[in-house]
């Protein structure tokens with residue numbers, strides 16, 4: 545019943561972590577996959593691997609904070625496969641820095657890639673989808689954009705901004721057959737988290753997660769793919785936690 549045969553999906557950040565797990569899941573469901581990333585070597589290798597396994601895939605080297613790259617990416621996806629049904633916009637970077645230490649340079653870098661990049665990507669894909677009257681956009685917010693964790697001034701602001709923008713686009717495009725949703729993962733075991741979470745952060749985080757573990761990239765990919773199915777037509781404007789119960793929890797006792 546659940547297939548994405550004939551659907552074309554752009555996955556930004558598709559060379560690593562959550563994006564990579566999503567690329568693999570989309571390919572298994574039969575989608576044509578456009579892997580987009582700044583990491584050219586890894587992105588090319590992913591697309592090559594999918595093709596060798598009999599899938600339809602291309603890699604497009606893309607910096608999502610560049611309007612030029614983003615326009616070129618959407619054009620190449622449509623040229624290669626004839627249409628664009630799905631955007632999984634997962635490219636992003638992390639930063640752990642307290643409010644008083646956050647430099648203007650770091651603020652601009654995080655906002656430029658995570659928030660402005662999301663605007664450019666969602667607008668460019670949305671334009672194509674609204675024109676054709678169908679689309680599924682899944683953006684990447686974060687629990688850091690919902691809750692006030694320490695060290696997340698710039699990162700949390702960028703992710704909270706993504707959720708706000710997602711809601712506006714969901715409402716504006718609601719009559720056009722285009723759904724727009726976001727995911728808010730908690731701690732997910734990826735390269736980004738290895739850099740951002742030291743032992744102290746891990747201990748503090750685990751104390752607030754009812755499932756008492758970090759998530760896997762595949763568990764986030766499953767949520768993303770669910771929102772991208774044609775059957776998920778009545779879900780829009782949702783910022784879905786994928787967090788082992790972190791957002792739901794209050795005081796957690798063992799007994």
Ligand SMILES: NC(=O)c1ccc[n+]([C@@H]2O[C@H](COP(=O)([O-])OP(=O)(O)OC[C@H]3O[C@@H](n4cnc5c(N)ncnc54)[C@H](O)[C@@H]3O)[C@@H](O)[C@H]2O)c1
Pocket residue numbers: 556557558559560561562563580581582583606607608609634635636637638657661684685686687728729730731732733734735736737
């Ligand atoms: N891992 C987590 O715990 C977690 C939690 C909440 C949200 N997120 C978000 O999920 C997304 C994916 O994170 P991940 O953990 O898989 O990280 P990751 O570092 O494994 O993957 C991120 C990918 O984005 C690419 N990228 C970075 N900047 C780019 C740019 N300017 N243009 C194009 N590609 C770029 C990287 O090359 C990389 O392949 C990010 O937006 C991140 O903020 C992650």
